[in-house]
Amino acid sequence: MSGSPKLRILLVEDNKVNQTLAAIVLEQGGHRVNVADNGRLGLEAWRGDRFDLILMDMMMPEMDGLEATRRIRAEEAERGAGRIPIVAVTASVMPGDRERCLRAGMDGFVGKPFTPEVLLREIDRVLGRVVPAGGDSDRSANMATPVFDRDDALLRIGGDEELLGTLIDMFVDDTPRYLAELDAALDAADWPRLARGAHDLKGVLATFSARRAEALARELEQAGKAGRGVAAAELISPLRRELEMFLCEVVR
Template sequence: MESAPGQGSSFWLECPFTVAAPASRPKEPVLPSRTGALPPLSILLVEDNRINRIFATDLLESRGHRIVAAENGRAALECLAASPVDVVLMDIQMPVMDGLAATRAIRAGHMGIDPAVPVIGLSAYALDHERERFLAAGLDDYIVKPIDVELFFEAVRRVLARHGRAPALAAGTDGRCGALDTAALFSRYRNKAGLLIRVGREFIRSVPEQLAAMDAALCAGDMRVCERVAHTLKGNAAMFGAMAMREAAATLELAAAADDASTVGDLAPGFREVCLEALAGMDAFLGRMGG
């Protein structure tokens, strides 16, 4: 303190502080990289517990894979005899025919089944001697319950690489699950499920309105409205990975832009069908998410 009569006083205070490190901002959630992701696979899920089947099916389908389910080993053999798959996820303990017996039958080419199809076991056991028993029965690998989808896909990558096999996608697919690229949707919105449900439901609500507007415009010969509707639906389809719908919308948009009412009229029924397929796929996808 300094003070002088008639002039006033000055006060000061010194407080020693250490310099704090800059506060770190919380990191934004990072969506999983698609690098190295498996292409869509055809997977036979063999599991006798219905709850486990529902749970595993939802996990695998949400990644864009096609799932065929069987409740025991005998049913699995019938499925494989009817249609090949890329990989089998085989429960070990099941009634009627257990997983090891079914795997031995697969390796023997029973019922004309491809004996080299990859089979990954699913077991409650994790002991080393059990692993040797499973592999001796013909399993390529195995994972422990409850299913960890990332561990399963790691095992699939190892097995497919070891076998040098390419995925045998179901006829009529182009690397996607149904009318939607659900694997991309799941990855893109993984941390924002609520947002996906809201915009997905808006997509389902709005597309029929857009189609009705296009039908009315087509009847009136208004190609500008047809062009605008096709353009809008093209953008919406791209947002949700409905690529067949997007391509159809782009084709119709070009025809409308060229004032080719005849071609637009020819394309409209097929375009409507593709749109409805995309809506059904979105509705099923959101239903699995609880939306």
């Protein structure tokens, strides 16, 4: 990609850790990045400026990525304007998520957590710059599950120790907010809100390769989506314990 023209990219993502990580990866590739915190702001940014490509999260407050994409495609059709490439960058990697993104009008899909190579390769593919490479090799299902796999987390961000430290500091500061949001949603029996909060937390934990806490956040997200309040309540305490263990591991 080093010999390719540099791009103006609109990053539509509500999570600060994911914003920082994606922006640094893109800027290290020489690209210019504008950030919008949700689909509504992303739509406004697209209307008011010119971009070469949009990276779009799926689950965001105010307006999700699917709705923002549908509106962009509808307005392009009304104007007779050219089609801007849109790549989903999301922790929603359940069966059918990729197809939902494509039906909404997206052109590509990257699951979180991602390595810089995977993100940049998908951008190249969507822009027609390269032939698609083979998929990443599967990990063993029986591998040990550490609280924090530092080596794997570094691999995802190109071995940048300073960046990892910055992202960890951001997460340490944000952890009380994540937990307060989950508690408030549970107290209100607001299952969609609970699912969104767990989804957001799951994506960040995946970036850090905090697999045990990530697995619990994934279970909590599914419980929220299914409206299983008892199961959700039973997951909160184990998730808190895993987060405490993770924080002890990363700040020592």
